[in-house]
Amino acid sequence: MINAVIDIVVESQDSGIRIDKYIAENQEELTRSYIQKLIQDGMVLVNDKAVKANYKVAPEDSILINLPPPVDLQINPEDIPLDIIYEDKDIIVVNKEKGVVVHPAAGHYSGTLVNGLLYHCKDELSGINGVFRPGIVHRIDMNTTGVLVVCKNDKAHQSIAEQLKVHSITRKYNALVYGAFKAEQGTVDAPIGRHPIDRKKMAINQKGKRAxxxxxxxxxLSNKYAHIECSLQTGRTHQIRVHMASIGHPLLGDDIYGPSKDSFHLEGQALHARVLGFIHPTTKEYVEFEAPLPDYFKLLLEKLRK
Structure with missing residues (x-):
């Protein structure tokens, strides 16, 4: 039984890339390990033929990805309060709290946003992203707060995923960073990839993806700090945290890319996903949602002003 099908045609500039890497780069909602399993199970066809994960794609290759239906969930629904900004039959937009993990993973199998969504939405969540990430089409870090859209069906999931792929979604974040700025605005255009030594970190990496x-x-604020708004043209892991640290303005509370000592004793980076806008999967109209600054952020902002 097939749950959904994704059809891709390879463009000339992508020739020679391993197929598992190529799919991962073009379908960001699918993890590379999941793609490799699909290939191994014969669920990925190139020109109607099964291939191995090391197959190098060629121009005009027709790639068909058959996504199996999700297996019975092993993640338990939990009656966790959700701050719901908007909900309809296709999507649910939530304001994620600080310290909440988006989906189950090693060390976090309960208390996640997905656990709460399973309780609230019952079986109305998209299955494209597998057992542990039903409905999840994009993520924000555990200690980042703010607006997140979750998909209730595969049609909505594929629509939002495609918008993420072409970078047409509006994403605005508020951040508190070290150091005052001389210029009122700017752009950081630097590729991000895995850190060459610490694989748990991201870094400016010329072999990485454009960000x-x-x-x-x-x-x-006080010539020592600044309150900024960041707008994402791309959406890479830890993008704002890595980019701001790279220009000498790490985020307050960032225990990975910021100073080792945090005099404010924050629980993670001072980063809030405030605005999210996209084309609605069904109405095809642009919709935009906003999550107000959380209390900790506003209190810290007042403290820095003084």
């Missing part, structure tokens, strides 16, 4: 962050200074 572009536009920033605007909302307020310089």
């Amino acid at each position: 572009v962050t536009n920033y605007m200074v909302l307020e310089n």
Whole structure:
């Protein structure tokens, strides 16, 4: 039984890339390990023939990805309060709290946003992203707060995923960073990939994927800090955190890319996903949602002003 089908035609500039890597780069909602399993199970066809994971794609190759239906969930629904901004039959938009993990993973099999969504939505969540990430089409870090869209069906999932792929979604973040700015706005255009030594970290890496962050200074604070708005043209892992640290303005509370000592004793980076806008999967109209600054952020902002 097939749950969904994804059809891709390879363009000339992508010739010679391993097929598992190529699919991972073009279908960001699918993990590379999941893609490799699909290939191994014969669920990925190139020109109607099964291939191995090391197959190198060629121009005009027709790639058909057959996604099996999700197996019975082993993740338990939990009655966790959700801050719901908007909900309809296709999507649910939530304001994620600080410290909440988006989906189950090693060390976090309960208390995640997905656990709460399973309780609230019952079986109305897309299955494209597998057992542990039903409905999840994009993520924000555990200690990042703010707006997140979750898909209730595969049609909505594929629509939002395609918009993420072509970078047409509006994403604006508020951040508190070290150091005052001289210019009122700027752009960081630097590729991001895995850190060459610490594989748990991301870094500016010329072999990584292109990443572009536009920033605007909302307020310089005491000549030591700044409140900024970051708009994402791309969406790479830890993008804002890596980019701002790379130009000498790491986020307050960032225990990975910031100073080792945090005099403010924060629980993770001061980063809030404030605005999310996209074309609705069914109405085809542009919709935009906003999550107000969380209390900890507003209190810290007032403290820095003084």
